[in-house]
Amino acid sequence: MTRTVRGARVLITGAAGGLGRCFAERAVAEGAASVILWDVDAAALARAVDELGAVSRGRTRVQSFVVDVGDLGAIAKTAQRVRRELGNPDVLINNAGIVRGNGYFWQSDNGEDTRPTMQVNALAPMYVTREFLPGMISNAFRPARIVNLASAAGTIGNPRMAVYAASKGALIAWSDSLRLELEQADHRNVAVTTVTPSYIATGMFAGARGPALAPVLEPGYVVDRVWGAMLAGRPLLELPGSVRFSRVLRALLPTRAFDRVVGDGFGVYRSMERFTGRR
Numbered sequence: 001m002t003r004t005v006r007g008a009r010v011l012i013t014g015a016a017g018g019l020g021r022c023f024a025e026r027a028v029a030e031g032a033a034s035v036i037l038w039d040v041d042a043a044a045l046a047r048a049v050d051e052l053g054a055v056s057r058g059r060t061r062v063q064s065f066v067v068d069v070g071d072l073g074a075i076a077k078t079a080q081r082v083r084r085e086l087g088n089p090d091v092l093i094n095n096a097g098i099v100r101g102n103g104y105f106w107q108s109d110n111g112e113d114t115r116p117t118m119q120v121n122a123l124a125p126m127y128v129t130r131e132f133l134p135g136m137i138s139n140a141f142r143p144a145r146i147v148n149l150a151s152a153a154g155t156i157g158n159p160r161m162a163v164y165a166a167s168k169g170a171l172i173a174w175s176d177s178l179r180l181e182l183e184q185a186d187h188r189n190v191a192v193t194t195v196t197p198s199y200i201a202t203g204m205f206a207g208a209r210g211p212a213l214a215p216v217l218e219p220g221y222v223v224d225r226v227w228g229a230m231l232a233g234r235p236l237l238e239l240p241g242s243v244r245f246s247r248v249l250r251a252l253l254p255t256r257a258f259d260r261v262v263g264d265g266f267g268v269y270r271s272m273e274r275f276t277g278r279r
Contacts, residue, residue: 001090001143002231004030011036011082011089013069013128014096016044018202019149022223023093027060028052034061034086038078038096040068061086069096069124070116079131088135091230093147094125099204102275105162114163121167126174136190137182144190147230148175152198152214152243156250156262160272172196179235191233195226196243199271207276212266213242 010027014020016039027035039045045064052062067078098120100113136144154168179192198214199205210216229237238244263269
């Protein structure tokens with residue numbers, strides 16, 4: 001699986017639109033055996049299945065499952081259906097994510113904002129992966145891939161996105177720990193790639209401003225880079241390169257100096273002031 005997903009079973013969460021839909025298109029174009037779409041939006045899923053099916057012309061089986069990954073109980077039920085109807089996936093892309101609110105933490109609501117953000121962004125990838133990982137491990141001679149779409153927000157604090165940053169920070173720590181566990185247990189047929197992009201122009205972060213050295217990324221560019229990293233089994237993909245630079249500065253500079261140079265100087269701490277999100 002170093003060059004293509006041809007013949008593989010690919011499962012993508014949050015697949016009805018945005019990056020998820022782009023990943024699905026890429027899998028179909030490469031001749032995946034099946035592309036399994038998970039999303040909460042039934043209408044958008046139906047459109048995706050119709051359009052991707054027309055493109056594949058029967059070469060790829062495209063099947064959708066309406067599931068809210070924030071409903072952790074629904075994950076096991078849906079995973080069971082996938083295994084029964086299509087088999088265990090070879091590629092799992094944990095792409096689904098949400099961002100709620102645009103104020104400070106004390107202006108958020110525990111039930112409407114904090115809990116669903118943590119469930120969808122942090123817990124759901126763990127639950128989904130736990131469902132399919134044993135099958136990946138058991139087929140030791142078949143390469144498997146897990147991609148976890150985190151965020152640069154998980155590597156640095158940022159005003160007006162405290163809960164989102166916490167959810168992505170948890171995802172990063174879990175994802176890389178999982179990678180190390182698989183290597184330590186010698187399950188090297190399964191490779192984990194953690195992705196930490198800055199803002200992407202999918203509508204999810206509408207109104208947010210890209211800080212200096214970190215412009216808002218185009219979805220096509222992100223998909224190309226993620227796809228290449230996934231196929232190669234690359235452990236970490238940071239987009240753009242300035243994300244890594246900011247991590248280095250965070251380690252080198254005292255906290256207040258970092259706040260002035262990166263947070264205020266580069267505009268990171270003001271990037272969410274005009275955030276509106278999807279309407």
